[in-house]
Amino acid sequence: MSMQLLAGTMECRNGNCPTAWLTERGSVIVQGYIASALTVRVPRDIVERAARELQMHGLSVGAVPAPRSETIRAAGEWFLVAGTPTTLACPEGERAHEILVSDVLTAVDEATREAV
Numbered sequence: 001m002s003m004q005l006l007a008g009t010m011e012c013r014n015g016n017c018p019t020a021w022l023t024e025r026g027s028v029i030v031q032g033y034i035a036s037a038l039t040v041r042v043p044r045d046i047v048e049r050a051a052r053e054l055q056m057h058g059l060s061v062g063a064v065p066a067p068r069s070e071t072i073r074a075a076g077e078w079f080l081v082a083g084t085p086t087t088l089a090c091p092e093g094e095r096a097h098e099i100l101v102s103d104v105l106t107a108v109d110e111a112t113r114e115a116v
Contacts, residue, residue: 005020029096074111079107
């Protein structure tokens with residue numbers, strides 16, 4: 001599967017860091033630190049930068065925001081992601097989940113509105 005980098009960290013070596021990619025299917029794969037059996041946590045700035053990149057690709061939240069997603073939500077300086085686990089090889093302690101573009105955009109939009 002072809003993927004385009006949306007956001008990552010400058011310190012990333014050998015794939016061992018939180019990262020977000022846009023897939024050829026139009027979904028987002030988010031790699032983060034395992035938080036539980038069903039979720040990973042990703043630094044807030046990675047998800048926010050990924051959302052900005054998606055918007056630069058012409059994708060946006062509609063005029064009427066979508067309902068709150070159960071796959072991604074803000075938690076302080078992190079986003080918790082509970083999308084579909086992928087088979088992407090990740091270092092120990094990390095995992096990648098696939099989520100909808102609309103879920104990323106809506107979660108960032110919602111987190112921004114709540115912070116104001």
